[in-house]
Amino acid sequence: MKDFQNKCLDIRKEILDIFIKGGRGHLPSAFSLVEILVTLYYKKFNLTPDSFTSLDRDRVILSKGHGCLALYAILSDLGFISKDEYHKFCKVGGILGGHPARLKVPGVEVSTGSLGHGLSVGIGMALSLKKNQSKKMVTVVLGDGECNEGTIWEAALSAAKNRLDNLIVLIDHNKFQSYGPVDEVCSLAPFGDKWKSFGFTVHEVDMVNEADSLIDHLKTTEGKPTAIICHTIKGQGHKLLEGNLAWHHKSKLNQSDIDELLGGLK
Amino acid sequence: MRKMGLKTISEMAKKNDQVIFIGSDLGPGVLEDLKTERPEQFFMEGISEAHVLGMAAGLSMDGHIVYVNTIATFLVKRSLEQLAIDICAENLNVRLYGNGGGLVYGPLGYTHTCLDDFAILQGLPNITVLAPADEFEMQALMQDSLTHQGPIYIRLGKGGDPLVTKTKNIKIGKAQYFGESESGDILLVTTGIMLQRCLDIQKILAEKGLVAHVLHNSTVKPLDDKSLEHYAKSHKKVVVVEEHLKYGGLGSIVSQTLFEKEIFVKFAHFHLGTDYVHEYGRQEELLEFFGVTPEVIAKKLLEGIDG
Structure with a gap:
């Protein structure tokens, strides 16, 4: 548990480093993702630059591409990318953009950014793994706001119809989208029941107090896809960012912002 | 023309297990032979064109050559963003087999005719746009499509069009x-x-x-x-x-x-x-x-x- 928390803290420090060097980004959306991605990359899978030479590998698809700072921090830690890229975040000549690109960044499974794409692409990969009789798994991380998109539900129908028991959808349910609370902008309730009614096995995990238990739910049910609703806080793990909509996307940083960011990690 | 193209896809799929066919909600019995003989290469996914193109992209990223078939105007417009971002931007081997190009679906009105496909696809990177004149040409172009690198859109006539093309030297990219x-x-x-x-x-x-x-x-x-x-x-x-x-x-x-x-x-x-x-x-x-x-x-x- 302590190791897990320490790793999450390290990744958050790394996220801040990229953000401050690049001078912009979707910080709170990355912070709410940290426990989810750390569980996938460090506890569940063993993804290394070498593993990407084979199609027979587990897949992590960050469909909410605007959370890419968290992904970049992990890919850097795992040796996929160099820290020299941090200074070039969102800049000409850099490989790390405001949304992740598969053909630029080693370790990025699918290029995302426009919401509602990653699940369909992941279903294609899950079908491909099954066709190749691979035992590997596809995990797709969605945002809750992203679930406003119609294609998410087209894909959900398809996942169940194709009995994709090698597919796990994880929803970073941080309860906020750009304009305001998800419940007010476009409510998803009853969220778990929706996924259940689409034919998924559904788990809900408290990622604030019991994040360590996510790993116990990363299992599949025969003949069915799985959805895990991860209850997070937007900006999770940072005093300044938690629940602070003004930070959803920031591009003009001054020194006092930077001081506050560096001092605000929990 | 449509039947010849489908027959060619089916033949190619039976010879090459990397070839995949995906339909949305086509007429009953389409490619029944492929569905029976090679079920892992045949998908009928329902009326969800945008999802189907994303799924095709995922299969293609894993090395498959994916033929997607539905009504042309839905492929080009309903799923335009998936086509642009997931497929064209990454130069993937997805082939869009578009039924009813032009005025073929004229009795059904402007929701089904496809008069702007060339214009929309001109702006997209990497995609090759084909419009065969008859089934001879369709067959030759489909066979050529198997080894082509990058996405392809194929605009279909209504079928039964008179045979007018020469039978030799039909190649993608050649007038x-x-x-x-x-x-x-x-x-x-x-x-x-x-x-x-x-x-x-x-x-x-x-x-x-x-x-x-x-x-x-x-x-x-x-x-x-x-x-x-x-x-x-x-x-x-x-x-x-x-x-x-x-x-x-x-x-x-x-x-x-x-x-x-x-x-x-x-x-x-x-x-x-x-x-x-x-x-x-x-x-x-x-x-x-x-x-x-x-x-x-x-x-x-x-x-x-x-x-």
Whole structure:
């Protein structure tokens, strides 16, 4: 548990480093993702630059591409990318953009950014793994706001119809989208029941107090896809960012912002 | 034409397990043989075109060659973002097999006709756009598509179109020239099923003493600009005939290409106007409604009316 928390803290420090060097980004959306991605990359899978030479590998698809700072921090830690890229975040000549690109960044499974794409692409990969009789798994991380998109539900129908028991959808349910609370902008309730009614096995995990238990739910049910609703806080793990909509996307940083960011990690 | 293309896909899939077929909600029994023999290569995913293209992208990223079949206008417009971002931006081997290009679905109205596909696809990176004239050409292009690198869109005619293409040397990216001599009065530049009409125009004009030849571009994008340049220089006038809206289709591409190559030849363009079709009718009847028939075009050309 302590190791897990320490790793999450390290990744958050790394996220801040990229953000401050690049001078912009979707910080709170990355912070709410940290426990989810750390569980996938460090506890569940063993993804290394070498593993990407084979199609027979587990897949992590960050469909909410605007959370890419968290992904970049992990890919850097795992040796996929160099820290020299941090200074070039969102800049000409850099490989790390405001949304992740598969053909630029080693370790990025699918290029995302426009919401509602990653699940369909992941279903294609899950079908491909099954066709190749691979035992590997596809995990797709969605945002809750992203679930406003119609294609998410087209894909959900398809996942169940194709009995994709090698597919796990994880929803970073941080309860906020750009304009305001998800419940007010476009409510998803009853969220778990929706996924259940689409034919998924559904788990809900408290990622604030019991994040360590996510790993116990990363299992599949025969003949069915799985959805895990991860209850997070937007900006999770940072005093300044938690629940602070003004930070959803920031591009003009001054020194006092930077001081506050560096001092605000929990 | 549609059946020949599907048959070719099925044959290719049975020989190559990397070939995948995905339909949305096609007619009963489509490719039943493939579904039975190779169920892991056959998918019928329901009326969800955007999802289907994303899924095709995922399969293609893992090395598959994916043929997606549904109504052309849905493939091009309903799933445009998936096509642009997931497939074209990454130059993936997905083939869009679009039923009912142009006015084929004319009785069903503008929700189903597809008059703007060339224009929309012109703007997308990497994608090759094909419009075969008949089933011979369809079969040859489909076979060529297997080894082609990058996405392809194939615009389909209604089927039963007269066989007019030469059977040899049909290749993606290569135009076909229909003429006895290299030079003449009019070069009719066309694509898809308008080839038949252009061959008829050629005959009518010949009876009136005008020498017309036809340059058929089964590949609309990228255009075989070398052939266009070669033959445009040896004709007095270039006339584009297409089953497409005025802007963004073959006429736009040809005129831009000619201008860029500094070939300042007389130019005329016969097309379907600038609006979607608000009339109902069979393809033939609507082509007549728009005045895009061999008789009308030939008469206008003889009178010097350009479009």
